[in-house]
Structures are given as C-alpha cells and as structure tokens.
Amino acid sequence: MTEAVLAGRAPMPVDVEAGRTYWWCACGRSSKQPFCDGSHKGSGLAPVQYVATESKTAWFCACKRTAGPPLCDGSHKKP
16 A cells, blocks of 8 residues: 655644535645545545534644544654
8 A cells, every 4th residue: 555645744724514524635645635636546545534513623634644534633743
C-alpha cells in the first residue's frame, strides 16, 4: 500500500453542516484538500466518509497521519 502524501502541517478548519456527508482525502494528493477529488485512484488508498452530526467547525487532518481520521489529533506536531 502507498503511503499518504503530506498535504499540510496544520489542521484545516471547515464549517460543516449537520447531516451532510463529506469525503476526506486520505492519500494527500487531492487538489481540493481536505476533500477527495479522485486523485487516490491506483494508490491503494481510499477517501474516508465523514457525516456531520451537528453544524460546526470541524478540524480535518492535513498531514494524513491522524489516528482518528478524518479529524486532526495533533499528529502533525510529532517529528
């Protein structure tokens, strides 16, 4: 399996809407970060579904190293 590409070194804030489905880019190759644009095809990686349970600002992982995809867990701070 291919390793994800670092898409950023800080989480990406997104205002999400309750009940709406979002597809987080897990490969890091999407030009529409933090969301999937299909660039993962052939990489062995797949986007992760996120369904917002409430309307709020969600912090999506950009480093692609989070232990709790798709949201940031602070992994970008680790060396």
